[in-house]
Amino acid sequence: MSNIQGFLAIELDGAGWDGADLTRAVLVAESAGFHAATFTDAPAPGRTNALQRAAFAGPATRSIALVPEVDTVYTEPFHVSTQLASLDYVSGGRAGWIVTATESPEAAAAVGRPSVTGAALGQEAAASIEVSRRLWDSWEDDAVIRDVATGRYIDVDKLHYADFETPADFAGAGYSMKGPSIIPRPLQGQLPVLVPASLLDEVSADAVDGVLVSAPAAELLAAEVRDVRARVGASVAVIAELDVVLDARGQAAGSRVAPFDGGRAAFAGTVAGLTDFLESLLAEADGVRLHPASLFVDLEELGRLVLPELRRRGVLRAPVQDGTFRDLLGLERPASRYASATAAPHGAGK
Amino acid sequence: MTQHNRAKSDVFVPSGQIQFGAFFQGVNSGTIWKAAESGSQTDFESFRRIAQTAERGLFAAFFLGEGLRLREHLGRPHALDVVGRPDAQTMLAALASVTRNIGLVATQNTTYNDPADLAHRLASLDLVSGGRAAWNIVTTDNAWTGANFRRGGYLDHADRYKHAEAFVETAKRIWDSWETSDCPARRVVHEGRHYTVDVTPRLPRSAQHRPVLFQAGDSPEGRNFAARQADVIFSAHPKFDNAVEFRKDLVERSIAAGRGANAVQIMPASEFILAATAAEAAEKKEWVRNLQIGPQQAIAYLEQFWGRELSGYDPDGPLPEIDPVVEETSETRGSGFHGAKARQLADQWRAEAKDKGLSIRQFVISKTARIDSTFTGSYTAVADQLAEYARVGAVDGFNISPWLIPTGLDDIVNHLVPELQERGVYPTEYRGSTLREHLGLEAPERTADQAAEVVHA
Numbered sequence: 001m002s003n004i005q006g007f008l009a010i011e012l013d014g015a016g017w018d019g020a021d022l023t024r025a026v027l028v029a030e031s032a033g034f035h036a037a038t039f040t041d042a043p044a045p046g047r048t049n050a051l052q053r054a055a056f057a058g059p060a061t062r063s064i065a066l067v068p069e070v071d072t073v074y075t076e077p078f079h080v081s082t083q084l085a086s087l088d089y090v091s092g093g094r095a096g097w098i099v100t101a102t103e104s105p106e107a108a109a110a111v112g113r114p115s116v117t118g119a120a121l122g123q124e125a126a127a128s129i130e131v132s133r134r135l136w137d138s139w140e141d142d143a144v145i146r147d148v149a150t151g152r153y154i155d156v157d158k159l160h161y162a163d164f165e166t167p168a169d170f171a172g173a174g175y176s177m178k179g180p181s182i183i184p185r186p187l188q189g190q191l192p193v194l195v196p197a198s199l200l201d202e203v204s205a206d207a208v209d210g211v212l213v214s215a216p217a218a219e220l221l222a223a224e225v226r227d228v229r230a231r232v233g234a235s236v237a238v239i240a241e242l243d244v245v246l247d248a249r250g251q252a253a254g255s256r257v258a259p260f261d262g263g264r265a266a267f268a269g270t271v272a273g274l275t276d277f278l279e280s281l282l283a284e285a286d287g288v289r290l291h292p293a294s295l296f297v298d299l300e301e302l303g304r305l306v307l308p309e310l311r312r313r314g315v316l317r318a319p320v321q322d323g324t325f326r327d328l329l330g331l332e333r334p335a336s337r338y339a340s341a342t343a344a345p346h347g348a349g350k
Numbered sequence: 351m352t353q354h355n356r357a358k359s360d361v362f363v364p365s366g367q368i369q370f371g372a373f374f375q376g377v378n379s380g381t382i383w384k385a386a387e388s389g390s391q392t393d394f395e396s397f398r399r400i401a402q403t404a405e406r407g408l409f410a411a412f413f414l415g416e417g418l419r420l421r422e423h424l425g426r427p428h429a430l431d432v433v434g435r436p437d438a439q440t441m442l443a444a445l446a447s448v449t450r451n452i453g454l455v456a457t458q459n460t461t462y463n464d465p466a467d468l469a470h471r472l473a474s475l476d477l478v479s480g481g482r483a484a485w486n487i488v489t490t491d492n493a494w495t496g497a498n499f500r501r502g503g504y505l506d507h508a509d510r511y512k513h514a515e516a517f518v519e520t521a522k523r524i525w526d527s528w529e530t531s532d533c534p535a536r537r538v539v540h541e542g543r544h545y546t547v548d549v550t551p552r553l554p555r556s557a558q559h560r561p562v563l564f565q566a567g568d569s570p571e572g573r574n575f576a577a578r579q580a581d582v583i584f585s586a587h588p589k590f591d592n593a594v595e596f597r598k599d600l601v602e603r604s605i606a607a608g609r610g611a612n613a614v615q616i617m618p619a620s621e622f623i624l625a626a627t628a629a630e631a632a633e634k635k636e637w638v639r640n641l642q643i644g645p646q647q648a649i650a651y652l653e654q655f656w657g658r659e660l661s662g663y664d665p666d667g668p669l670p671e672i673d674p675v676v677e678e679t680s681e682t683r684g685s686g687f688h689g690a691k692a693r694q695l696a697d698q699w700r701a702e703a704k705d706k707g708l709s710i711r712q713f714v715i716s717k718t719a720r721i722d723s724t725f726t727g728s729y730t731a732v733a734d735q736l737a738e739y740a741r742v743g744a745v746d747g748f749n750i751s752p753w754l755i756p757t758g759l760d761d762i763v764n765h766l767v768p769e770l771q772e773r774g775v776y777p778t779e780y781r782g783s784t785l786r787e788h789l790g791l792e793a794p795e796r797t798a799d800q801a802a803e804v805v806h807a
C-alpha cells in the first residue's frame with residue numbers, strides 16, 4: 001500500500017452482550033474517527049458471536065468498517081462465506097474478515113471433531129478462505145437480470161459452481177464444496193480478508209488483503225512490521241496489534257489494570273506518549289489495531305485526545321462517508337474470477 | 351402460574367386472539383419481481399422496510415427461511431423465480447438494531463449445523479436482540495444440499511428427526527446451563543450416533559430465558575417432534591377445516607407428549623390478497639397470479655415433471671401430448687417429487703385439464719397458486735373470517751408471506767390489523783419486550799440437570 005496516512009482500528013471486546021451497549025461502543029468509536037471496529041470471537045464467558053455483533057452494528061453506523069473474527073477450523077466454510085457476504089449487505093459494503101485458526105481442544109470437542117494442530121491449522125484457514133472467495137465470485141455482479149420479457153430473474157450463465165476440493169496434501173479431513181453461493185455477490189465483490197502473520201506459512205500472501213502483526217513488546221513492533229512487509233510486499237496491508245491502557249480519570253495507567261499477558265505488544269502511559277508512539281508506528285504500518293484495556297474508559301481518552309492530535313499531525317486518513325472497507329484499504333473492486341467477458345487478471349480473486 | 355396450569359391441562363382453551371408473523375421467503379415463486387413497484391430482494395433496505403412495517407402492525411415475529419443450495423431446473427440453477435438471499439441470523443442480528451419489539455425467527459436446519467455452534471449463535475441473537483430470537487427448526491437432509499458441506503450427505507432420511515431431536519435437546523441443555531450471569535456454566539456432554547458434543551457454554555440466559563422454538567414440517571414424525579419440543583408449529587394448513595383438524599391432531603400429540611393441550615401454538619403459512627371491496631380483491635388476485643406464473647413459469651413447472659424441454663409448447667394451449675422422460679425427470683430441486691410417478695401424473699393432469707378446459711398456464715396456476723393458503727377479499731370480510739379462527743382457536747396466528755417486497759405488508763398493517771383490533775381479536779400493543787411475552791408463552795422449564803452425566807442418543 002502506498003498511502004502515507006494510516007488507519008486505526010479498535011477492538012470492541014468489552015462492550016458487553018447487550019445491544020444498547022454495543023451500539024454505544026460502535027457509535028463512540030465511529031464518532032471518534034476510528035476507521036474500523038473489530039470483534040473478537042475467542043471463546044470467553046459472556047462473549048456473543050462476533051459476526052452477529054458486527055451485523056448488529058451495521059445499520060447503526062455509516063462509515064466505520066466492521067470486521068469480525070471468524071474461525072476457519074471448526075466451522076462450515078459454506079456458512080462462513082454466506083454469513084460474511086450477508087454482513088457486507090447489512091453494513092453497506094463495510095465488512096471484512098479476520099481469519100482465525102487456533103489450536104483449541106475445547107472448540108474441537110464442542111463440534112465433535114479431532115483437534116487440529118500445527119501446520120494443519122493454516123491449511124484449514126487457507127481452504128476456508130479459498131471456499132469463501134470462490135463462493136463470493138460465484139454470482140457475477142450482473143447475475144440478477146429481472147428480465148420481464150423472458151421471465152428470467154437471473155441469468156444462469158452468470159452463476160457458477162465453485163467446485164472446491166481440498167488439496168491432496170491437506171492435513172485434515174479433506175472435503176469438497178459445490179456452490180454456487182445462496183446469496184448474490186457481496187457489495188464489495190470480495191470482502192477484505194485479514195490474517196494473523198502466524199498463518200502466513202500456509203496461507204499465501206496472494207490470498208489475503210491484510211496481515212495482523214504482533215510483537216512481544218512495543219519496542220519490537222516496528223521491526224516486526226518491517227519484516228512482515230518484506231514478506232508480503234506493498235499490496236497487502238500490514239496492521240500492527242497494540243494493547244493500550246492510558247492514564248485516565250486521574251489514575252495512572254499502571255494502576256488502572258493488571259498488566260496484559262496476551263502475547264501482544266502493550267502501551268501503558270500518557271496520551272501524549274501514545275500519540276507519539278502511534279505516529280512513529282504508522283510511518284511503518286498501514287494501520288494499527290488498538291485493544292483497549294477497558295473499552296469505554298480508554299475509548300474516551302482516545303477519541304477526545306489521541307485521534308484529534310494524530311489527525312492534526314496529518315497521520316490519519318480521513319474517514320470516507322459511505323465508503324467501503326476496500327476503499328479504506330485502497331483496494332479496487334475486483335471482477336469475479338468467473339466473469340466471462342474479460343480474462344481475470346492475476347490476483348483478481350482477492 | 352395460571353398459564354402454567356393451562357399449559358399442562360388436557361383441555362384445549364382457545365386464546366381468542368390472532369397474531370401475525372411476517373415470512374420474508376427470499377427464494378420462491380410467490381414473490382412478484384416483475385411489477386414496477388417490486389424492490390430488491392437482497393438489499394438491507396428491503397428487509398428493514400418490511401420488518402419495521404410489521405412491527406408497526408404489532409406482528410409477533412419476522413421470519414426468514416433457509417435453503418442451503420440453490421434450486422435447480424433441468425440441471426442448472428433455476429432462472430425464473432426469486433433466488434438468492436442473505437444468511438438468516440446475520441440479517442436478523444442487523445434487524446435487531448433497527449427494531450425494538452418484533453420477534454426474529456431464523457430458519458436453520460439441524461443436519462448441516464453443529465449443535466454447539468448453532469446454539470451459541472442463536473443465544474447470541476437472543477441476547478443482542480434483548481430476548482427476541484427464535485429458531486424455526488427444519489430438517490433438510492438431502493445429499494444434494496450436503497454437497498456444500500464438510501460432512502456431505504451423511505444423514506439418512508429416516509434418521510433426520512431422531513437427529514433433530516437429539517440436536518434440539520442438546521441446544522436446550524446448552525441454553526439452560528448458565529444459572530446466573532455470575533455463575534459459570536455446567537458442562538454439556540452429548541455422545542450421539544451422528545455427532546459428539548462436549549462444551550462449556552459461554553452465554554447467560556436471555557430476557558426470555560432461551561430462544562423460542564418453531565418447527566416447520568408436516569409428517570407424523572415432524573408433528574410428534576414439534577409436540578415434544580416446539581413452542582410454535584409453522585404449519586401448512588390455513589384453510590379453516592384443515593386448520594381445525596390440524597389443531598385437533600396436534601392437541602392429541604401434545605397431550606400424549608405430556609405437555610398439555612395448549613403447549614404448542616399453531617401459525618400456518620399464508621398469503622393475503624386484500625382490497626377495499628371483494629371485486630377489487632378478485633381483480634388484484636388475477637393480477638398477482640399472472641405475475642407469479644407467467645408463460646415461462648407455467649412451461650417450467652411442467653418441465654420439472656416432464657423431465658424435458660417443453661419450450662415449443664404454447665402456454666395458452668393444452669398440456670403436452672408427449673410423455674415425460676421418466677429417467678431424466680429432474681424437479682426444481684429442493685422439495686420431494688417422486689420421479690417414477692411422472693407418467694401416471696402426466697396422464698392424470700392431461701385428463702384434468704381437458705375436463706376443466708384449462709390451458710397450460712391456467713392449469714399450472716390452479717396447481718401452484720397457494721390455493722390453500724390464500725385469503726382473498728375485502729378487509730372487513732377477511733377480518734370476519736379471521737375472527738372466526740380466533741373464536742374457535744383453529745390457529746394462534748398466521749405467518750404471512752408478502753407477495754411484494756418491500757411494500758407487501760402495507761395494506762395488511764394499514765387496513766386489516768385495525769379491523770381485527772376492532773373485533774377484539776388482535777393485540778393493540780406488545781405485551782412485553784420479548785418474543786415469548788408477545789406469544790403469551792410461559793417461561794420454559796429448565797431441562798433436567800444432566801451436568802454430570804453424558805447423554806447418549
Ligand SMILES: Cc1cc2nc3c(=O)[nH]c(=O)nc-3n(C[C@H](O)[C@H](O)[C@H](O)COP(=O)(O)O)c2cc1C
Pocket residue numbers: 414415416417457459487488489490566567568569570571572573584585586619
Ligand atoms: C410451512 C413450512 C415452511 C418450511 N420452510 C422451510 C425452509 O425455509 N427451509 C427448509 O429447509 N425447509 C423448510 N420446510 C421443510 C421442513 O423443514 C421439512 O424438511 C419438510 O417439511 C419435510 O419434513 P416433513 O416430512 O416432516 O414435512 C418448511 C416446511 C413447512 C411445512
